[in-house]
Amino acid sequence: MKDPKPELADFHQTVLMDDMMQVTGVDHLAAIDLDGGQSYVRARAKCHGCASKRLCREWLAGHSEAEPQPFCPNAAFFRAVKSGDG
Numbered sequence: 001m002k003d004p005k006p007e008l009a010d011f012h013q014t015v016l017m018d019d020m021m022q023v024t025g026v027d028h029l030a031a032i033d034l035d036g037g038q039s040y041v042r043a044r045a046k047c048h049g050c051a052s053k054r055l056c057r058e059w060l061a062g063h064s065e066a067e068p069q070p071f072c073p074n075a076a077f078f079r080a081v082k083s084g085d086g
Contacts, residue, residue, distance in 0.1 A: 017047040017074070019060050024068045024078050031081045039077055046073040 068075035
């Protein structure tokens with residue numbers, strides 16, 4: 001799979017994080033509400049700079065419901081949101 005065009009990179013990263021949150025059962029509003037949104041902003045930045053985007057896309061294509069994966073730099077954040085720790 002070819003990487004997205006540079007001008008579409010932000011869009012694709014946003015979609016990847018949104019898709020990962022959906023597959024892992026993370027409530028978007030709970031993630032945004034956590035600590036005034038600061039962790040959510042950091043998570044978006046981590047996703048944007050992630051070196052595993054190809055693996056992420058491939059993993060997401062094969063899963064509809066699963067736990068956060070070790071390759072994801074936001075896995076701990078997602079688990080914290082899901083458990084209500086924050």
